[in-house]
Amino acid sequence: MTPAELEVAELCAELIRVDSSNYGDGSGPGERAAAEVVMARLSEVGVEAHYSESAPGRGNVVTRIEGSDPSLPALLVHGHLDVVPANAADWSVDPFAGEIRDGYIWGRGAVDMKDMDAMMLAVLRQMVSEGRRPRRDIVFAWVADEEAGGVYGAKYLTANHRELFDGVTESISEVGGYSLEVDPDLRLYLIETAQKGLSWMRLVADGTAGHGSMLNSSNAVTEVAKAVARLGSHEWPLTLTPTVRQFLTEVSDAFGLPFDPENPTPVLDKLGPLVRFVGATLSHTTNPTMLSAGYKANVIPGQAEAVVDGRFLPGYEDDFFKTVDELLGPNVRREFVQHDIALETTFDGALVESMIAALKAEDPTARAVPYCMSGGTDNKTFFADLGVRGFGFVPLRLPKDMDFAGMFHGVDERVPVEALQFGVRVLDRLLLNY
Template sequence: MTLLNGEDEVVELCRDLIRIDSTNAGDNAGPGERAAAEYVAAKLADVGLEPRILESDTKRASVIARIEGTDPNRDALLLHGHLDVVPFDAADWRHHPLSGEIADGCVWGRGAVDMKNMDAMILAVVRQRLNAGRRPPRDVVLAFTADEEAGGLYGAHWLVDKHPEVFDGCTEAIGEVGGFSVTVEGKGRLYLIEAAEKGIAWMRLTAKGRAGHGSMLNDDNAVTELAEAVGRLGRHKWPVRLTPTVQAFFEEVFEVEVKAEDAEAAVAALGPLARMIGATLRNTVNPTMLRAGYKTNVIPQAAVAEVDGRFLPGYEDEFFQTVDELLGPNVTREFVNHDVAVETAFKGPLVKAMADALHAEDPGAKAVPYTLSGGTDLKAFSRLGMRGYGFAPLRLPPGLDFSGMFHGVDERVPVDSLRFGVRVLDHFLGYC
């Protein structure tokens, strides 16, 4: 039997996955994840696993497989990644987003960052280890999910609701948006490990008024009412709230306690990292969509806006109280998507395994916890009592704006970073 080399294979796995169109616009009308799921399942079956493809709707497919560990008395670990990607406009890209092209030392394409890179690394390390007969110490459940980019209703949440048995024994989870390096002047290479993520409150706001002719006086104009409420929301200065994970981040990076009144200045000193960390200091609401009217000279009876709200762990009640005060009595809200904030302590054997695995390949590595301003499938898996982290390990060149490529144009991941990730995940699965 020819032994597989995960470092060599990961690049082609990533390119193959990128070439499979699994765009998800959130309307359940796209290509779905079925083709990607079949590709993943075939790669897992090739090394002796028995993957299941579970379809929540036509073409909306997730893959589940379990690797038996050497110690049946230990709890299981979940490794999860999603197969869908956000839409794109190919005209904006230097290389076609479905090409998987290699250029300038990187693999380019939609999903190279979010998150077919991690899918490929998981596949590569699992295939390498099983082909060599190296099972992990504990059971590892693999989940490659549908629909993460639209909230997971056809993916992780559906699996938790309809097939919780596939996660039997899983108490911890490892997923996306963490483990990548950021070089900060005077601080060296920091590897950010997600230990918390903000909650989601995508809301539809509606104001109703009196319809009428555009030339007449009207003191009950729905557009005016809504516009003023949206303006209050969009301009509101939310107070700084230092959650345990944010405090731990500051202590690891600056080696001193940072107070709330000094937090923004501390973030500003982080350079390119400031945008990512700055969004985790406070709750946020960003207006994103407005709809009203059908003719210039007709005052409409209703006006609608949609906003993207994100709340910190522990501050959901405060968030909604403030939102309602800003909206006022004449604007109603309903959820487009509402999901929990999650947070777990940055300590314990699993954290040590991540830090040790990074250090084995990069002696200068410093693992630090951070809060993700977005959301992941961990929200769904937390409903089963799992504590989780974002750990998709990549050593990145200092000048690469990696976080800026999430959902952006010219998404790409360095080839050397993919190879590094396979080596780190291989250590991690041995340590955990």
């Protein structure tokens, strides 16, 4: 085994043992301790890095490895150091113990995304220790706050340290590059090329406050409740974006199924648990998540609020909000709690070809396919602020029966050691040869 293969599991476990839970309200431990682990491991092989805090404890680490051809644009490889919280009582292991057993690394962040953080670190350490140079500059970034929108991480860096990303035109990061086994002779590797947009909306209705025993034709609670019901029960039409259509076509071909764009259910059924990643990318979604009104049983409040999690397809944002506003009606207004763009890029170019070549070199059964994810990553920030074309590519060859989608933010999150070892081999090939 290579040095990167030998150490990647322990690097991942070491990072998991650092509780970097992000509660979204500033109350968590922050990422400084995890960033210090990264800095220490880089320092061991003589790599200097830029460390910056956007707020006390919110640590970010960025370093650049110079390539042999300065005429080539730079590549950004980025991962986030924060994780969502974990309730230890729900787990069969301590979520922050970084336990390695049964061929898996267990703990919060094992797949989201301290696995990639460790792979980046292992490959970089091996590259530098062996004196190998990539063809182009590679910028490695371990950032804060992705789980809460990136204000203290990617957005802080692009606003305050743009110089760290000079020359970068493309990037790779999380939620892509993992395998779906069709049969022993064919594995599909899903590379993320698109992401739905995000719109967390606060719905507000104003009414006439009064006594609960009296007639009231201007009840704010009633107005918000009707709007929430209309949004939550609305059946958004099937809309296939270019990425989703290509994905469904490729999967249909792999499983020997005819592709019917009017009825993709037979194809989706072949995805198993991974349908959770892509099932919601065939339409917009609006899911009510919060309600708030009143302070006493016999008092009609003058205002009522709700929160809806909206996700819109790339290229269809105007269509989404036109329908949302129609469903809200005239008596309810919407405000943004959080809003972020949708992304979609084409599945072509030298970087895509290099990813495919690196996968096939390590797994001859590999067939790469593009897909759209229903969530979002820091690739949105680097595109919006710097124009960087981003892909989801964390190469993992997974067991056929593994519920990979269920690992994200789930209980007993874990990643196979062999998948990480496969990943560093692929990543090493990609970064050196692209």
